[in-house]
Amino acid sequence: MAISMNAIRNVAVCGHGSTGKTSLVEQMLFRSGVISKAETIESGRTQSDYLDDEIEHQFSLHTSLMNLPWKDMKINVLDTPGSADFVGEVVASFRAAETAIMVISAPAGIQIETVKLWRRLDNRDLPRIVFVNKMDMDRADFRKSLSEITDAFGVTAVPLNLPLGESEEHTGIVDLLHMKAILAGGQETDIPAEMNDEIADWREKLIEMAAEGDDELTEKFFDQGTLEGPDILKGLLEGMAANTFVPVLCGSAEKGTGINDLLDIITELSPAPGRDPEPVEDGDSVDYDASGEFSGFVYKTSIDKFSGKISYIKVVTGVLKAGEIYNARVEKKERVSKVFHINGKNIKETTELVAGDLGAVVKLESVHTNDSISSSPPGIIYKPLALPAPVHTLAISAENQKDEDKMNDYLHKVAEQDLTFKIGFDEETKETVISGMGEMHIISIFEKLLKESKIKVLTRKPRVPYRETITKTADAEYTHKKQSGGHGQYGRVLIKAKPLSRGDDFELTNDIKGGSVSKGYFPGIEKGLREAMGEGVLAGYPMVDIGVSVYDGKEHPVDSSEMAFKLAAKNALKLAMEKAGPTLLEPMVNLTIYVEDQYLGDVLSDLSTKRGRVQDQVPIGGGIQSIKAVVPQGELLNYAIDMKSLTSGTGAYEMEFSHYDPVSGKVAQDIVAASKKEE
Numbered sequence: 167m168a169i170s171m172n173a174i175r176n177v178a179v180c181g182h183g184s185t186g187k188t189s190l191v192e193q194m195l196f197r198s199g200v201i202s203k204a205e206t207i208e209s210g211r212t213q214s215d216y217l218d219d220e221i222e223h224q225f226s227l228h229t230s231l232m233n234l235p236w237k238d239m240k241i242n243v244l245d246t247p248g249s250a251d252f253v254g255e256v257v258a259s260f261r262a263a264e265t266a267i268m269v270i271s272a273p274a275g276i277q278i279e280t281v282k283l284w285r286r287l288d289n290r291d292l293p294r295i296v297f298v299n300k301m302d303m304d305r306a307d308f309r310k311s312l313s314e315i316t317d318a319f320g321v322t323a324v325p326l327n328l329p330l331g332e333s334e335e336h337t338g339i340v341d342l343l344h345m346k347a348i349l350a351g352g353q354e355t356d357i358p359a360e361m362n363d364e365i366a367d368w369r370e371k372l373i374e375m376a377a378e379g380d381d382e383l384t385e386k387f388f389d390q391g392t393l394e395g396p397d398i399l400k401g402l403l404e405g406m407a408a409n410t411f412v413p414v415l416c417g418s419a420e421k422g423t424g425i426n427d428l429l430d431i432i433t434e435l436s437p438a439p440g441r442d443p444e445p446v447e448d449g450d451s452v453d454y455d456a457s458g459e460f461s462g463f464v465y466k467t468s469i470d471k472f473s474g475k476i477s478y479i480k481v482v483t484g485v486l487k488a489g490e491i492y493n494a495r496v497e498k499k500e501r502v503s504k505v506f507h508i509n510g511k512n513i514k515e516t517t518e519l520v521a522g523d524l525g526a527v528v529k530l531e532s533v534h535t536n537d538s539i540s541s542s543p544p545g546i547i548y549k550p551l552a553l554p555a556p557v558h559t560l561a562i563s564a565e566n567q568k569d570e571d572k573m574n575d576y577l578h579k580v581a582e583q584d585l586t587f588k589i590g591f592d593e594e595t596k597e598t599v600i601s602g603m604g605e606m607h608i609i610s611i612f613e614k615l616l617k618e619s620k621i622k623v624l625t626r627k628p629r630v631p632y633r634e635t636i637t638k639t640a641d642a643e644y645t646h647k648k649q650s651g652g653h654g655q656y657g658r659v660l661i662k663a664k665p666l667s668r669g670d671d672f673e674l675t676n677d678i679k680g681g682s683v684s685k686g687y688f689p690g691i692e693k694g695l696r697e698a699m700g701e702g703v704l705a706g707y708p709m710v711d712i713g714v715s716v717y718d719g720k721e722h723p724v725d726s727s728e729m730a731f732k733l734a735a736k737n738a739l740k741l742a743m744e745k746a747g748p749t750l751l752e753p754m755v756n757l758t759i760y761v762e763d764q765y766l767g768d769v770l771s772d773l774s775t776k777r778g779r780v781q782d783q784v785p786i787g788g789g790i791q792s793i794k795a796v797v798p799q800g801e802l803l804n805y806a807i808d809m810k811s812l813t814s815g816t817g818a819y820e821m822e823f824s825h826y827d828p829v830s831g832k833v834a835q836d837i838v839a840a841s842k843k844e845e
């Protein structure tokens with residue numbers, strides 16, 4: 167039966183690695199009757215971590231989509247991986263969801279990914295619910311967690327429940343909204359009398375929060391001194407949608423406490439699909455609307471052993487059914503033969519997906535992640551996912567040279583589905599170069615390649631794209647002359663080379679007066695100059711940011727040719743560059759590092775040995791510091807590994823290309839020597 171848009175809730179379960187997201191989702195599926203038993207991570211049988219490598223490694227590597235019924239609603243749950251290596255999967259899930267469930271481990275508190283993900287959620291203005299998990303563990307302290315959340319994120323964290331006992335004594339929760347105590351199995355019990363004072367305090371705070379966001383409720387609150395159930399919910403719903411406060415729940419995915427309450431809160435407080443989807447490219451805004459023509463966005467693609475290619479879709483308008491669809495990116499029509507609901511690895515055919523719902527179609531050949539599909543042309547185009555740039559790059563080759571093509575084909579297919587993985591060919595070094603979000607990301611791809619195609623990959627550090635340029639103006643002249651039998655060759659040019667601003671690349675001006683060289687030879691001259699630019703005079707790196715004026719020359723009525731002028735120009739520029747103070751340029755990256763306080767000193771001193779310039783360093787809550795620095799790219803080829811050893815695996819970083827800076831002295835000599843050796 168078709169479901170109405172208002173009965174759908176899309177939630178992305180996110181958080182630092184190993185906080186218990188997958189275990190929590192397993193419990194949610196169990197409580198709602200989708201599965202008859204909640205399996206443990208260790209058993210390798212959870213609904214969500216079903217990929218071979220997830221079972222092997224015992225953590226999530228991709229986002230699983232699941233759906234469950236709860237109180238006449240359909241909740242779509244996206245269980246995201248906690249490792250920063252798979253952040254692309256998380257970003258896609260935030261796009262598909264209206265609410266994030268941020269899972270925090272009670273004993274571990276706020277961790278690096280908690281803070282990074284929180285910032286991403288802030289950028290998207292996505293409402294969130296915090297679930298403080300692992301209340302059954304030693305050192306679990308819900309009140310402490312609450313104040314940590316408030317301190318770290320500068321938000322009003324309002325508990326909607328309190329734990330019944332902590333650590334070994336943890337047995338259930340008290341629901342402050344409905345004022346009842348619930349045990350692990352979901353059955354109710356009496357609220358312990360000794361908790362009454364604390365409960366009253368928090369409930370007062372909760373009601374104040376509910377009253378705050380809405381003028382009508384504020385008035386009612388002042389009139390009556392309190393609010394009733396439905397009004398409290400209404401106020402909280404508004405406050406959450408406006409992000410003025412964050413509801414905090416607690417429980418234990420191990421013991422099965424707090425699960426029913428979490429499901430209740432999702433149905434009661436998380437918004438229905440109705441938020442403005444990403445603005446479409448032409449600037450018009452589109453509302454979620456089940457009537458009208460179908461349009462939707464492909465937020466993820468995977469390849470399944472049995473079903474082949476699966477395109478995960480969020481329907482924005484209309485209804486997706488079997489039939490023809492239009493892919494605007496490639497301007498192609500395709501046939502959808504079946505539409506599916508997804509529960510982890512189980513895909514179940516359905517008749518339709520209504521606006522706001524999440525589901526999938528299979529074997530759509532032209533459709534990639536980030537594509538917008540519609541019922542007919544021209545179609546609505548939604549904004550692509552804003553994915554972070556890859557941070558770890560390697561040059562690769564197949565161990566067995568005959569596998570090279572097959573390896574490249576496979577990796578290109580991976581890159582089509584996983585937009586945080588890139589593959590390219592470096593023309594300068596004639597090497598295949600790949601990049602990803604971290605070591606684990608790349609290793610997981612190689613593992614699959616080995617398993618599925620028996621291809622082993624060899625990796626090397628990639629070559630750094632150094633450049634060369636000049637620092638002053640210089641003149642040069644060159645005559646290309648050859649007299650050997652038949653036709654001779656003759657061309658003479660006089661040029662002036664000058665440095666240009668960074669990024670200006672190359673500029674050619676014809677300043678010849680009186681026609682000493684015919685216009686017809688200029689294409690040859692330009693070719694020669696560009697060839698000279700392609701190979702610098704210091705270490706053979708491409709030259710950039712040079713302006714060349716050709717101001718005089720000479721031609722021969724019979725012996726001159728385009729080729730002769732090309733060679734003359736090329737040699738003239740080489741001579742000029744040697745005289746013009748050539749210098750090496752190195753690529754610099756903007757590096758953002760997230761590190762726990764205790765490792766700050768080590769990370770900073772390592773940055774200084776890497777010639778990094780720290781520009782900003784601020785505490786961002788939860789005992790975590792963010793460092794911004796500009797660092798030579800050549801110093802960061804191993805940073806994924808360095809970071810791991812500097813911070814016992816806790817640190818994280820992002821980077822993007824910034825600009826080129828000149829290098830001189832010993833550093834430049836070393837770079838030149840190393841590149842000569844490589845050759």
Ligand SMILES: Nc1nc2c(ncn2[C@@H]2O[C@H](COP(=O)(O)OP(=O)(O)OP(=O)(O)O)[C@@H](O)[C@H]2O)c(=O)[nH]1
Pocket residue numbers: 181182183184185186187188189190206207208224225226227246247248249299300301302303417418419420421
């Ligand atoms: N004691 C206790 N252990 C838990 C609880 N929740 C999860 N665990 C354990 O914590 C470990 C990690 O749980 P997962 O569910 O895989 O955590 P995750 O957040 O999905 O991890 P990633 O997918 O790697 O980000 C497993 O060994 C779980 O059994 C809990 O509430 N209490």
Ligand SMILES: [Mg+2]
Pocket residue numbers: 187188189215225226245246247248
């Ligand atoms: Mg997981």
